[in-house]
Amino acid sequence: MNTRPARDLPDGAAAAVGAPDAAPRRAGLVLLTLILVASVANLNLAVANVALPEIGKSFAASQTQLDLVAVGYSLGLAASVLYFGAIGDRYGRKLLLVVGMAVSLPAALIAAFAPSVQLLMAGRVLGGLAAGMAYPTTLALITALWSGTRRTKSIALWSGIGGAMSALGSLLAGAMLVHFAWGSVFLVTIPVAAVGLVLAVILVPAHVNETSEPVDNFGGIVSIFFVAALVLAINFAPEPGMGTRALALAGIAAAGGVVFFLRQRASKNPLYDLKIAGRRPFWVAAVAGIIVFGTLMGALFVGQQFLQNVLGYSTMSAGAAVLPAAALMVVTAPVSARLIGRFGSRVTLLSGYLFCLLSFIVMLTLWKEGIGYWPVGLAFAFIGVGVGLAGTPAARALTGSVPVRRVGMASGTADLQRDLGGAIMQSILGAVLTAGYAAAFAASIAAAPNSQNVSQNVRAELQKSFASAAAVAQQYPQYAAQITAAAKASFLQGAEWAYAAGVISIVLGAAIVFFLFPRKDDESRLHAGYQVADAAGTQEAV
Secondary structure, three states: OOEOOHHHOOOOHHHHHOOOOOOOOOHHHHHHHHHHHHHHHHHHHHHHHHHHHHHHHHHOOOHHHHHHHHHHHHHHHHHHHHHHHHHHHHHOHHHHHHHHHHHHHHHHHHHHOOOOHHHHHHHHHHHHHHHHHHHHHHHHHHHHHOOHHHHHHHHHHHHHHHHHHHHHHHHHHHHHHHHOOHHHHHHOHHHHHHHHHHHHHHHOOOOOOOEOOOOOHHHHHHHHHHHHHHHHHHHHOOOOOOHHHHHHHHHHHHHHHHHHHHHHHHOOOOOOOHHHHOOHHHHHHHHHHHHHHHHHHHHHHHHHHHHHHOOOOOHHHHHHOOHHHHHHHHHHHHHHHHHHHHHOHHHHHHHHHHHHHHHHHHHHHHOOOOOOHHHHHHHHHHHHHHHHHHHHHHHHHHHOOOOHHHHHHHHHHHHHHHHHHHHHHHHHHHHHHHHHHHHHHHHHHHHOOOHHHOOHHHHHHHHHOHHHHHHHHHHOHHHHHHHHHHHHHHHHHHHHHHHHHHHHHHHHHHHHHHHHOOOHHHHHHHHHHHHHHHHOOOOOOO
């Protein structure tokens, strides 16, 4: 296990060898570059949500297909970050950063001009794979180039601005849809990616304290199949006639998980070091982050459809509605860094969870047909504060628990917090939404006085998605008012089920943090012990 000696490292890479409060040369520009690169991924995670109703109409897509369009980017990103993070640790983080930005450009074009929903999903997955190369590298480089309080502040900016970009993506997409077709939303990241690519080539230091250990390629491939099968199984589960496929995918995910676990235990150079992952601040922070960032993506996913389908917002208005979340994430992130210094990561995480819980309670209790904007803005404001508070301690706890030569593992896990969390929570909330919508519309059809005249094909279309019901309403204008009213009521029931699922997940996550995450003094003691153990070449989990 060899790493480059400190004297061969560029300015600022002293962070890798423990210098206090180290930072790279031209630190501000380097951090700006890394945040821009991360913004490409964060924008792409959100831009599809606003366009989902238009995509549904254009392709007569089912709710499951819309779910897969929304989650496709997260799917590609979540499935690949662990493998690509390890490759970056071994062969060069800057190289992966540049290649990822380069591939993201054609991926955006494929999604923007896709002639079918299937090719659109493929473009989204390819974009996610490109982000899987670049996105984990941004946090890995922050960890390698900065140290001490400067690292905490840099992570806070990276986390806060990144989360804000996820919310801001909805506004940008809404603005594009006012003047252009739905494909335009996938073009908004192209200028950001182009600028990020150029700046990364010029400014980002190369080869900062990388490892010479071989990459576990077999484990990496297994991890891709494991994550992809898990996310797809969740999406297919509520779809009528897809039960067998969902079970088969769940079986693949279970088998992949077992094989990956056994492989990592047996490997001399594991892709994902289970001894490090077993450290309490690491795995609790990983679980906590998955839930926090998953609730953000889930709220944006369901919320955008609610605003347009039920409240009748335009795409521009729906995008602008999430601005409180974007603004408060940026404002709250520096506050989070100060709270960590004063109270520790545990208290800061729990504070974030409290605001996320308040957000979903507002959605569950106040988001009804005919409401004004204030309950909408209040919910998005709460989720912005919650993610702003929780994002920094979740990422910091991960990066602080691993040796710098394995920061690809930590940054990959931090990205999984956002991307696997987003994919799983969007999939779960989307599945619950689909099930609730279908059940409610089936009940509406059964209660209709002329239900016997509704054919099985029409029933299937009505229960498939809100977009499908709107298409049926156009085909039968004499029943359009009844169909639209039933679709709105059915969507509301499905949305309420989804909000309730979000509340349950947040409560469970908060309980894990409250009971298992170490208090401030214990956290400091554990991190100091990890540094000593890593320097001595041991990796005991504490």
